[in-house]
Amino acid sequence: MTKEWKPDRLSEQPIYKQIVQYFEEQIRNGELPPLSKLPSERMLAEDLGVNRSTVATAYAELSASGLIISKRGSGTLVGEVNQDYSSGRLPNWNRMLIAGTLLPNVPIIQRIAEETHHKNLIDLATGQLSPELFPNEQFQHLLKNQHFDNPLSYDHPHGNMKLRETIAGHLKTYKKIDCTPSSILITSGAQQALHLIIQCLLKPGDAIAIENPSYTYSLPIFKSLGIKTILLDADENGVNPQAIHDAYMKHRIRMIFLGSAYQNPTGAVLHSERRKKILSTAYEFGIPIVEDDPYSLLSFENESAATLKSEDSHGIVIYISSLSKMVSSGMRIGWILAPKQIIERLADARQQIDFGSSIFSDWLAREFLKSDFFDPHLHQLKIELKERRDILVSAIEKHLPGLVDYTVPKGGIHLWCRIKPAHHDEKLFNQSVDKGMIYTPGSALGSNKGFVRFTFGRAAKQSIDTAIAAFSEALFHQK
Numbered sequence: 451m452t453k454e455w456k457p458d459r460l461s462e463q464p465i466y467k468q469i470v471q472y473f474e475e476q477i478r479n480g481e482l483p484p485l486s487k488l489p490s491e492r493m494l495a496e497d498l499g500v501n502r503s504t505v506a507t508a509y510a511e512l513s514a515s516g517l518i519i520s521k522r523g524s525g526t527l528v529g530e531v532n533q534d535y536s537s538g539r540l541p542n543w544n545r546m547l548i549a550g551t552l553l554p555n556v557p558i559i560q561r562i563a564e565e566t567h568h569k570n571l572i573d574l575a576t577g578q579l580s581p582e583l584f585p586n587e588q589f590q591h592l593l594k595n596q597h598f599d600n601p602l603s604y605d606h607p608h609g610n611m612k613l614r615e616t617i618a619g620h621l622k623t624y625k626k627i628d629c630t631p632s633s634i635l636i637t638s639g640a641q642q643a644l645h646l647i648i649q650c651l652l653k654p655g656d657a658i659a660i661e662n663p664s665y666t667y668s669l670p671i672f673k674s675l676g677i678k679t680i681l682l683d684a685d686e687n688g689v690n691p692q693a694i695h696d697a698y699m700k701h702r703i704r705m706i707f708l709g710s711a712y713q714n715p716t717g718a719v720l721h722s723e724r725r726k727k728i729l730s731t732a733y734e735f736g737i738p739i740v741e742d743d744p745y746s747l748l749s750f751e752n753e754s755a756a757t758l759k760s761e762d763s764h765g766i767v768i769y770i771s772s773l774s775k776m777v778s779s780g781m782r783i784g785w786i787l788a789p790k791q792i793i794e795r796l797a798d799a800r801q802q803i804d805f806g807s808s809i810f811s812d813w814l815a816r817e818f819l820k821s822d823f824f825d826p827h828l829h830q831l832k833i834e835l836k837e838r839r840d841i842l843v844s845a846i847e848k849h850l851p852g853l854v855d856y857t858v859p860k861g862g863i864h865l866w867c868r869i870k871p872a873h874h875d876e877k878l879f880n881q882s883v884d885k886g887m888i889y890t891p892g893s894a895l896g897s898n899k900g901f902v903r904f905t906f907g908r909a910a911k912q913s914i915d916t917a918i919a920a921f922s923e924a925l926f927h928q929k
Contacts, residue, residue: 457498465500469508477517477528480541488518488526497568553670558879558894565888572887572917574842574904577665577714577863578779582910583834585777588823589814596817600809607797609636609785610812616819617785624747626760627769627787635793636807637800639784640742640772644707645671646796647740647768647786652677657701661689663866663896665714665742666707681897686857688713688720691727698735706732706739711746711755715895715903716866717859719755729758732766739767744775747828749861750836765789773815775863775907776828782807783815835863838906838914845918850925863907866892869900874928881924887917 457468476482488494491509495502509526512518519529554560562575600610608614614631621627637643644666652658654676660666662681672679680701682693689708697703708728710720720728732739739758746755759769772784786796800806818824839858842865846854855868869878875891882888892901909917 457500466504466508466511469494469498469500469505470511473508473512474517482528483541484528484530486528487524488528490525551674553674555670556668556894558891559668562888562890562894565883569883570886571883572913572920573908574887574889574906574914574917576908577905578774579831579863579907580910583831583907585818585823585827588818588821588827591823592814592817592821598810598813600813602809604805605807605809605812607801607806608632608634608793609807610809610816613812613816614785616816620819621787624754625743625757627757629787633787633790633793635786635788635797635800636812637772637784637786638782638804638807639774639779640744640770641784642800643770643772643784643786644669644740644742646799647770648672648675648677650795650799651738651792652704656704657697658705658707659694659697659701659703660707661709661713663715663892663898663901664707664709665895667896668894684713684716684718686716686718688718688724689728691724691731694728694731694737698731698737703737706737707742708739708758709742709745710758711743712748712859712862712864714745714862715864715890715892717857717862717864719860720758722756725756725758725761729761729764729766733764737766741767741769743769743771745862747776748832748835748863750832750839751860755861759787768792776831777815777818781811781815783811832861835907838909838911839865841911841914842904842906842918845915848915849918849922853925863905865904865906867902867904869902869925871925873900873925875899877928878924881928882921885920885924887920889921 455472457465459465461468473482473488482488488509489497491502491505495505498505509518513520516529518526520526555563565571566573566576608631611631613636614634617634618629618631621629635643637646648671652675655678657678657680658672659680659682661684663684667679667681678701680697680703682689682697688710694703694706706728708720710725712719728739741758743757743759746757749755757769759767769787770784773781774784777783786793788796843858846856846867853870855870856865859865875893879889879891890903890905892898892903895901895903904918906914
């Protein structure tokens, strides 16, 4: 709410007056509609770096003018009846907020995004790489030495042809997947790829199957579109093929969403026999599989994990991947590999949204993937991630001995843990944030209680032990 504004400490105007003026303007221009909740005095004081008494004085003046009100149990709100600043009426923004088709993220996902962006926390929550793991020097070299030759106009609806050719070669070399550029659609990361598939290929009332737990469990789009999700419980070897068979017989599922390699959040790899059986079951019933694969190249062992798509002899797998987890999340480069008629449909939908990805990101991604920098970067990245994983496991054994059940992942960036001591999820999360670390509660990713996801790709190595020590303290001192 105030993240882009700070009081001017060099101004002659008192800080509390600046705060009053800021909120007056926000209320007058409709940025803060009636009954909008304002930050607590403590939170606003921390956010602005001022004394709580300064905020209290500002709130008192706003209250005296009728612009804000205090309600027991609700906190500080914008007043329902404001001064008449014009002869017109402001739109009812609050009503519009709940009227849209796309539902908001669940509160805990919103909270994680807010806390990680605006507080100095040790981040074991965010599913991305630490800035020190990005190939910054390699990018600088490419920018300096390679000629940018892309036209400065909208590109092909499927994405830049040279990038699609490079990705096709990349998939064959690194993942043993044969494809042509015409069967690839460039997207703004895997998130957009998932949304395009769900919005274009499913309809309200359809039933689909997802892993429990999984990243897709956290997506509100299924509920937004009236799609029924059937949960498939997974173990250390992934989803049991029989569960897919049963889900189809009972619910006539239209699509299956799976992460086969170092799955988010469990880190599990789908067993080879299960891969074969899942593919044969899906083919038997004519069910497409959407495979989300950001992690298969991040193996800490000699070989990368196999994908469903690499063994898909019938063309029933819609394959999604991206550069977010192995190069840069900020580049927003992802791709979908699917039958050509599906690619045409999804490309048309994407054209309705944003006319394609950034020509500059496309160019840089292409140059990096085909350069001599990619292999050494990937090799070093896996070494760094394995070291972070080992530090995290050691920290858990040190600070939470015998209190956590987990399986050590052999790749990826996530560690899925069951916390044995009884605890209150929300209180534990709040206490952990107060103590300077943040993680993802398991409730955001699955239906089972008592789990947490620690992500080891984002935090600096030297801070991981400190984060788990803080989590341990929070676990034993829940208020």
